[in-house]
Amino acid sequence: MKNIVILGGGTAGTIMANKLFQTLARDEWQITIVDQDETHIYQPGLLFIPFNIYTCNDVIKPRRDYIPKGVELIVSSIDVIEPDKSRVKLANSRVLSYDYLIIATGTRIRPQETDGLAEAGWHKNIFDFYTIEGACHLQKYLKHWPGGKMVLNIVEMPIKCPVAPLEFLFLADWWFTEQGIRDKVDLTFVTPLPGAFTKPKAAAILGDFLDKKNIHLISEFNTGSVDASTNKLVAFDGTEVAYDLLVTIPTNMGDAVIERSGMGDELNFVPTNKNTLQSKAHENVFVIGDATDLPSSKAGSVAHFQADVLTENMQRAIDGLPLLDGFDGHANCFIESGFGKGMLIDFNYDVEPLPGKYPLPGIGPFSLLQETKANHWGKMMFRWVYWNLLLRGSELPIQAQMNMAGKMR
Amino acid sequence: MPVREIAGKQVDFDDEGFMTNPDQWDEEIAKVLADEEGIAQLTDGHWQVIHFIRNDYKEKGQSPTIRRMNKVGNIATKDLYEWFPKGPAKKAARIAGLGKPQGCV
Numbered sequence A: 001m002k003n004i005v006i007l008g009g010g011t012a013g014t015i016m017a018n019k020l021f022q023t024l025a026r027d028e029w030q031i032t033i034v035d036q037d038e039t040h041i042y043q044p045g046l047l048f049i050p051f052n053i054y055t056c057n058d059v060i061k062p063r064r065d066y067i068p069k070g071v072e073l074i075v076s077s078i079d080v081i082e083p084d085k086s087r088v089k090l091a092n093s094r095v096l097s098y099d100y101l102i103i104a105t106g107t108r109i110r111p112q113e114t115d116g117l118a119e120a121g122w123h124k125n126i127f128d129f130y131t132i133e134g135a136c137h138l139q140k141y142l143k144h145w146p147g148g149k150m151v152l153n154i155v156e157m158p159i160k161c162p163v164a165p166l167e168f169l170f171l172a173d174w175w176f177t178e179q180g181i182r183d184k185v186d187l188t189f190v191t192p193l194p195g196a197f198t199k200p201k202a203a204a205i206l207g208d209f210l211d212k213k214n215i216h217l218i219s220e221f222n223t224g225s226v227d228a229s230t231n232k233l234v235a236f237d238g239t240e241v242a243y244d245l246l247v248t249i250p251t252n253m254g255d256a257v258i259e260r261s262g263m264g265d266e267l268n269f270v271p272t273n274k275n276t277l278q279s280k281a282h283e284n285v286f287v288i289g290d291a292t293d294l295p296s297s298k299a300g301s302v303a304h305f306q307a308d309v310l311t312e313n314m315q316r317a318i319d320g321l322p323l324l325d326g327f328d329g330h331a332n333c334f335i336e337s338g339f340g341k342g343m344l345i346d347f348n349y350d351v352e353p354l355p356g357k358y359p360l361p362g363i364g365p366f367s368l369l370q371e372t373k374a375n376h377w378g379k380m381m382f383r384w385v386y387w388n389l390l391l392r393g394s395e396l397p398i399q400a401q402m403n404m405a406g407k408m409r
Numbered sequence B: 001m002p003v004r005e006i007a008g009k010q011v012d013f014d015d016e017g018f019m020t021n022p023d024q025w026d027e028e029i030a031k032v033l034a035d036e037e038g039i040a041q042l043t044d045g046h047w048q049v050i051h052f053i054r055n056d057y058k059e060k061g062q063s064p065t066i067r068r069m070n071k072v073g074n075i076a077t078k079d080l081y082e083w084f085p086k087g088p089a090k091k092a093a094r095i096a097g098l099g100k101p102q103g104c105v
């Protein structure tokens, strides 16, 4: 038997385990997947927890239920990858040798990277919502918060799901309105980007939404430290922003195992071929999802599109064929915009998010970069799609590569 | 693509004012570009940054991020903001004759 080892059983790893199990000869290939814990978190759902739309239990399921029976799931932390010896050492002291390795260890927040952030104020009046702990703490805090100045801060790019901070603000505007205290809340978005979003057209349109919703924007703010004793964000150039409640997206980095294995860049992301998903350093190593250093969005939809490409390229590698340049950077994200509405963006490496229509056989079309109720339902439906279709590697009616149909320049 | 004459040389730029051919660069050009960025005098600190990012560019094919200058080049982030106020990565890249640092997504 030959071995494929998948590191990380989150979105990307789980999809790959399912797809490879469906496609590879079972009497030739043993697939093993490793994750450090038993619980799979539906991360897009974390956004809704602070506003009581989802409970903390609504976003978790047993990881095992999503791994095919014929794939071995090992629950252990990964100690180190030794790519030159084609093996992985686990914290439970097992050593896994592989013919092919798939790295899908994702990205996590590292509040410790910013002075003062993870200290006195942490989970007191400073919260994240990128972890289940952060989101659930914030839910409790918001329930009793009388109002004041809420600052939402992106410390540093890149972050996973770069639209999530905007969605959080839009939902906050709706939530405080519902609570009848919107007039007591000042909402401010503090970002290192020059505008509301990474890409110019979407940034302009989303910026208008911020204006309309009376959410203030402070751009090009490079957070240097947090002073939790005076409740201030301090930029590297000395500029300060005061807050009563700070919701932060701390620095996002790849897992420490990447650093321990000497396989990452300065953010512990693994240098990866942007079209084939092969590691730049090792021929029998592939990388997928948030763990890559690619200039694509770090999102579940991206991991899904990449999985189509990677499944084909793994087969080609096994059969000794050249790899295909199949991945074009395609991302597709619903943006919850509050009051039961949503937007949608669809883009790739070369084409920024554009307005127009997004055709979807059977269900669509959805409107791009415009607020509609249908987009909101698309977003809410995504949880069902995630658990029932996406993770299981089922065919979705969406092509891996981006399509220009319906888009307007 | 705009071409400008600087310090007696023909220099190619893109629409955002970044040089398109790093080989055309020399220290005289750097001084002129620095001046345009509001930096009147290039100190040893500035030069350290400029040389680091040019070497890094040769190796990696792209202008480094602030974090990379920090981690790999051993240059304190605070210093970067002091020497190249506002946008150190962008400013330093421009003065060093390199392309605009990759935007993020």
Ligand SMILES: Cc1cc2nc3c(=O)[nH]c(=O)nc-3n(C[C@H](O)[C@H](O)[C@H](O)COP(=O)(O)OP(=O)(O)OC[C@H]3O[C@@H](n4cnc5c(N)ncnc54)[C@H](O)[C@@H]3O)c2cc1C
Residues within 6 Å of the ligand: A007, A008, A009, A010, A011, A012, A013, A034, A035, A036, A037, A042, A043, A044, A045, A046, A047, A076, A077, A078, A079, A104, A105, A106, A107, A129, A130, A131, A160, A161, A164, A255, A256, A257, A288, A289, A290, A291, A298, A299, A300, A301, A302, A303, A332, A333, A334
């Ligand atoms: C608040 C929020 C909202 C989001 N909204 C959306 C959205 O609307 N749409 C969308 O498409 N995407 C969204 N995303 C992004 C999406 O969740 C991620 O991009 C996606 O989960 C990435 O999949 P992944 O497999 O690369 O990483 P993950 O799913 O994070 O999986 C990584 C796995 O690796 C394991 N691991 C890491 N290191 C080790 C180790 N050393 N030992 C053992 N195991 C390890 C982890 O336990 C984890 O299970 C959102 C994310 C957040 C946080």
